[in-house]
Amino acid sequence: MRRQKRDMTERAFQRGYQAGFAGKQKGTCPHNQDQLKQEWLTGWREGRNDNWDGLTTMSALQKQAFH
Template identity: 80%
Template sequence: MRRQKRDMTERAYQRGYQAGIAGRQKDNCPHNQDQLRQEWLTGWREGRTDHWDGIDTATALEKQAIH
């Protein structure tokens, strides 16, 4: 039995968060579709905030699992 693919909006958010926590620029957003781009940027903003607040990678991974 195949596993279902994750929701694309959730995936865009998660990838944006990962980019933000890693300190990458928001210009690196790979999405052209408005809804996916918005989700990616929302994740990126949250990731950047966590990065600036000093949250380490392990804590960020825990936070992603909860979201």
């Protein structure tokens, strides 16, 4: 049985988090729609903060799973 796709806002947040955690610039946001762009940027900020706070990659993945 196939897994249902997550809604687009959650997906945008997750991708933004991954980009922020990886140290990418916030200007790399791929979204044009305001709501998706806002979710991506929110995820990006949280990912950057976690990176700066010294979270390991495994800790970040675990945190993402519970978002």
